Amino acid sequence: MFGRPPLRVKLILVVLLLLAVALTLIGIGSVSIMRGYLIDRVDNQIDITTENLLRRLNRPAPFDLANKIMPPDMRAELRGPQGRVIVPLSGVDVEGKPLPPLPPGMGTEPVEVRGWRVRVQPLEGGGSLVVAVDMAEVRQIVGQLALVVVLGGGGLMLVLAAVGVAVIRRSLRPLEEIERTAEAIAAGDLSRRVPDTDPTTEVGRLGRSLNGMLAQIETAFRARSESERAARGSEERMRRFVADASHELRTPLTSIRGFAEFYRQAPGTDPGPLMARVESEAVRMGTLVDDLLMLARLDQQRPMAMRPVDLLAIAADAVHDARILAPDRGITLSVDGAALIVSGDEVRLRQVVGNLMTNALTHTPEGTPVRMVLRARGETAVVEVADEGPGLTAEQRERVFERFYRVDSARGRRDPGGGGSGLGLAIVAAMVEAHGGTVGVESAPGGGAVFRVALPLAPDVDFAPGPD
Structure with missing residues (x-):
């Protein structure tokens, strides 16, 4: 299974798709406009030729029509009431090229029939005048234009695609820096920062916001580390303090207990010196306790x-x-x-x-x-x-x-x-x-x-x- 494409690829594909749609629409519109223009010219030519032929038919010698010189791609036929061709007229390019069968019920407006642009003009007394133009030249011009549009649009699409890729790469480069910074931070380097870019852009503002957030995170982690280190140090000092205090308090207590044991085992001994020693140890123990209380109060940082x-x-x-x-x-x-x-x-x-x-x-x-x-x-x-x-x-x-x-x-x-x-x-x-x-x-x-x-x-x- 393929993973989801990266943002860069998505942007490039979207840009290319939009560009292809735009060029396609422009090409279709250009070809359609050109073809419509050429057909309008052909229709105008058919109308002018039809009018000229009708004027010739209205003369006393109607069969003088055969001397009419036709444009190279045009063909005209004078047909009888049964549709039989009476007088054919052809240009040099369509000489010997017959007209296709015409569908019944054609009007006086030119229509396209099997590669010909045809107009049928009914005549008084029966019969009709058929004027047609071969559309091969129009098709050739339209085909060449379509080819130019396709080739030009393809080349333009390649150029714009290259420019778009370069622009998108340059625009997304700060995001790559952000990605690398995030990877470095995830690896433990909390001092890394996103490089500063133009603050007027969205990526620049994002980088500035991320740097502010990373500074706060680094400060929080540093404070936490310092707190943990201080807590470990305080715990170690507390253990050492308790051990030392226990040792210091045990010394006078051991002395007092020893004097008491000695007096109990030798009741006839003069108690004065023993009591003086007991009192001395008690005073020393009291002084030690007072010092410990003083340090405890100082540690509490009381005002x-x-x-x-x-x-x-x-x-x-x-x-x-x-x-x-x-x-x-x-x-x-x-x-x-x-x-x-x-x-x-x-x-x-x-x-x-x-x-x-x-x-x-x-x-x-x-x-x-x-x-x-x-x-x-x-x-x-x-x-x-x-x-x-x-x-x-x-x-x-x-x-x-x-x-x-x-x-x-x-x-x-x-x-x-x-x-x-x-x-x-x-x-x-x-x-x-x-x-x-x-x-x-x-x-x-x-x-x-x-x-x-x-x-x-x-x-x-x-x-x-x-x-x-």
């Missing part, structure tokens, strides 16, 4: 109470607290500029600066100096906490802001009572992002570390830079 906050006051309080906790360290604060006012939640910004300072104190050896620098850079306020500790490797720099990641140990700690939960810097990153800022670290093994937080300055705050 915060934003108001102008002075970073200098927050930094000064953090440095003051650190000097009290570590009096043997050289902890300094330097400010480059004034009026470092940002818009944010003061409590959370204090926690950001405090966590950075605590991180520096916790992960550097005793006596290592720590410095905090505040400065403005364009439309942002920058807080830097730098230390001269052991520094970080490239892998540690990439993962230092991940939840539950610790440089010294990813899961456990050698000292159950020391170290953090691995959430401090993760909380810093989440809070800074919630304030529309950025956080980063610069470090090299053995070269210390610089943690840098950039927050947008509050609007309508004029910054006066200090001396370099």
Whole structure:
């Protein structure tokens, strides 16, 4: 079974069919008009000859008719009442060619009888005058005209068919581009577009509409892919988060259960130290739970109470607290500029600066100096906490802001009572992002570390830079 023909073939066939019908009608009309014109000429010639012959018959010597010279293709006969030919007259082309039998009841108007154009004129007193013209010349002229029409029409049809095919191919070329684009998109290339054509044409408007639709489809698919990728990443992070949280919560719970088992097995033991250890583990577990709740709230992106906050006051309080906790360290604060006012939640910004300072104190050896620098850079306020500790490797720099990641140990700690939960810097990153800022670290093994937080300055705050 043959399939349905393509649109190009259909259009070409329709154009050729319409062209053939038009040329046929024109040819038939032309031949008919020419034949009618020639017959009118023959009839006129018959009428003139008949009138001349009738005038000759009305003369005193009617048989002088035999001296009449006839046109080459004409024949005339004077017949008696019984139809017998009395006087025959013939042109040179029809000499010896008899007239066909005439049907009875013919009128005085010329009619065509077996290749002759014949007129019968009745005479007074009986008899008739028959005048006829051989139609061979008319048939020849009409046949030649028909041949010219057929050959000319066929040639014209071929030329117009070639032109029509070229025009249709050119007109449908954008549709072929659309087809190829659709095939590429079906194969997975959503970035393909239909080439731009003349927007005033139907195909051009179709291509423009398809490009708009394809752009929306590509955007939707990209958003869907990004959503699926984000969902997979979020699921992976959630599994890792649950596993790490379970591990971190299990550690203090195991310690509490161990102390309880020890006291149950040795009831005479002094409970004071055991209760102190239980309380320490409970406090640590409570701190971990508070951090987890904080991260959960930050993940929900709840709106915060934003108001102008002075970073200098927050930094000064953090440095003051650190000097009290570590009096043997050289902890300094330097400010480059004034009026470092940002818009944010003061409590959370204090926690950001405090966590950075605590991180520096916790992960550097005793006596290592720590410095905090505040400065403005364009439309942002920058807080830097730098230390001269052991520094970080490239892998540690990439993962230092991940939840539950610790440089010294990813899961456990050698000292159950020391170290953090691995959430401090993760909380810093989440809070800074919630304030529309950025956080980063610069470090090299053995070269210390610089943690840098950039927050947008509050609007309508004029910054006066200090001396370099």
